Each structure stands twice: as structure tokens, then as C-alpha cells.
Amino acid sequence: MSAPRTGPDALQRVFKTFADPTRVRILALLQREELAVQELMGVLGMAQSRVSRHLAILREAGLLEDRRDGTYVFYRFVAPTEGPWRDAWDLVTRSLRDGPTTGRDAAALSRVLEDRAARTRNFFESVGPEWDALRKVFNDDALRAQAIGRLVEPNQTVVDIGTGTGILAIEMAHLGLRVIAIDHSRRMIEAARAKMTPETRDRIELRLGEASSLPLNDCEVDAAFAHMVLHYLPSPADAIREMMRVVRPGGRVVVVDFMRHDHEWMRQELGVTWLGFSAEEVKTWFREAGLADTRCDECAGLSSSRELPATFIASARVPQRP
Numbered sequence: 001m002s003a004p005r006t007g008p009d010a011l012q013r014v015f016k017t018f019a020d021p022t023r024v025r026i027l028a029l030l031q032r033e034e035l036a037v038q039e040l041m042g043v044l045g046m047a048q049s050r051v052s053r054h055l056a057i058l059r060e061a062g063l064l065e066d067r068r069d070g071t072y073v074f075y076r077f078v079a080p081t082e083g084p085w086r087d088a089w090d091l092v093t094r095s096l097r098d099g100p101t102t103g104r105d106a107a108a109l110s111r112v113l114e115d116r117a118a119r120t121r122n123f124f125e126s127v128g129p130e131w132d133a134l135r136k137v138f139n140d141d142a143l144r145a146q147a148i149g150r151l152v153e154p155n156q157t158v159v160d161i162g163t164g165t166g167i168l169a170i171e172m173a174h175l176g177l178r179v180i181a182i183d184h185s186r187r188m189i190e191a192a193r194a195k196m197t198p199e200t201r202d203r204i205e206l207r208l209g210e211a212s213s214l215p216l217n218d219c220e221v222d223a224a225f226a227h228m229v230l231h232y233l234p235s236p237a238d239a240i241r242e243m244m245r246v247v248r249p250g251g252r253v254v255v256v257d258f259m260r261h262d263h264e265w266m267r268q269e270l271g272v273t274w275l276g277f278s279a280e281e282v283k284t285w286f287r288e289a290g291l292a293d294t295r296c297d298e299c300a301g302l303s304s305s306r307e308l309p310a311t312f313i314a315s316a317r318v319p320q321r322p
Helices: 008-019 021-032 037-044 048-060 083-096 102-138 141-148 167-174 186-195 236-246 265-270 279-289
Strands: 064-069 072-077 157-161 178-183 204-208 221-227 247-258 292-299 311-317
Touching: 008 021, 008 083, 021 037, 021 048, 021 072, 021 083, 021 102, 037 048, 037 072, 037 102, 048 064, 102 186, 141 167, 157 167, 157 236, 167 178, 167 186, 167 204, 167 221, 178 186, 186 204, 221 236, 236 247, 236 279, 247 279, 279 292, 279 311
Parallel strands: 157 178, 157 221, 178 204, 221 247
Antiparallel strands: 064 072, 247 311, 292 311
């Protein structure tokens, strides 16, 4: 979607929209990250009524889209692609680089994302090895097998992002892959270490780190894998970009997760941040990261004990770099 076309008689609306500094700050924030009203309130230090009024104006102008995630509504910026709206936004973007609030807003946004990450980290630190029992509700052995099948040949190196207790890393090690298993919870890393046998220990390297800032060099691995991880991350798009960065040209990025759903119980019992994603959303993240040959297949929920949403397996190739 792009902002509507405008003629000379509508220029005043364009100027009026972008003349308000708060609206410009909101757009700059939503250009970087999808945010809820409450999160925008925290960053801007403003009351809900004021933030909501600006959001309504920007949405009416065609500059925002919103989506519901359970009981929350998140907003994202839709960049204008033509006409005076695009030209005006280009001018605003250049002026933002030296704006008096730019640095302050960026720091506040970082705190919002860290708060999201901390909630997930605290959840996993609290459950520790008990996660193996909790995650049985997924009944996702078949999904893991299908996803691994899209990865790489034996003896290549794979990163397992959000390894948890290491179940997937150990499976891949048994298949002859070398695995770098990363998690942001020290307790999970230790649980994974305790499960490794001498055979798998030689093939698995455990690293502490965040999905949005992987402790890996550029092009260090042959493939990147994130199994039931995106719905816990503060910024899934950042994680996809990181996966792209660390995989060599020609390598694969594979993601398994839930399709968008409304099962609120999963926030309470499983500590998820997001209630799934649409296929189009995932494809957009892959495309914006620079990945090619994206494939996204939907699968029915596989649990026999709980009603679960459908899942997807998405994969893409890292193109050759100039």
C-alpha cells in the first residue's frame, strides 16, 4: 500500500501532515519497528489520547497499517512510493538525521525492544530444563524432520538459533552436521550442554547470544535454522536479517513457526511474544533481508492434546554477492 495520489490542490494536506513534529517522530519509529500504542506512549512520553489521535491522522493519510495480535494492535509505517507524499517524506527523512529528538527516540526504542527480549529471557530462565515437558504440546517432530530436509548436506555447518535445551541441535549432529547452537538464556545453554553425549559434543558448539545480534561472523555458516523461535523475539525481521548476514552465498535460511492465530493461552502458558505470522509477512521479511527463492508451506496443527494453530516452513537462498 502507498499513500494516495495527490495533486497541487492537496499539497496543503501533505505539508500539514508532515509539519507536526510528533507525527514525524511516530513515522520514524514505525519505520524501524512495528509498535503498539502503549509502546509508542513510552517512547514519546505522551498520553494515549494524544498518540492515538496522531495515529488516526497518519492512518487516514495512508501512511500506516495496523494489525491485531490477540488483544494488542500494532502499527507499522507504509512508505509512500509516488508523488508529493514520497517527495515530502524524502525531505523529512534527510532532516531527521540531525533532529534534536532522533537520538533520544532511538535509545527509547532500544529499551522497548530490550523489554520485549527480557520478558522472553526471564520466562526461559524460569522454566529451564522443564521446557522439554512444556514444548511437547507442539508435537512437532515431523516439522523438524521436514525443515532439516531443506538444510544442507552432512559435514556442513549450521546455526541453530534459539536452541533451547538442544533437541534440534543434537538431531542435526546425529545427521552429520556441525552445529553452532545459540540461545540467550544461560540456563538453557547449560541444559543443552547436559544433554550432549560424547558423540554429539564434538559436533556442537554452544554460544550465548541474541537472535538480533548473532555471535557469528559474516558468511560463517552454510545454513541458518530457527525452529519455533520467531514468536518469542522482540523483532523477528531483525533476526531474519541476521540469518542472512551469517550464511554464505548459496546457503539456506529456514524458519518454522506458527501461522497467525488468536490462542491467547499461549502467551500465558508458553510465554510467546507474538501470536504467529501471516505468510505474506514472512515473505516480506525474507525479501527485505535480500533472500531469494523463498518458499513458504503451511502445515496443519499437529498436537493431539491441545488445539494449535497451523504452522509454516519457510526457506530461502542467500544469493551470490557482488
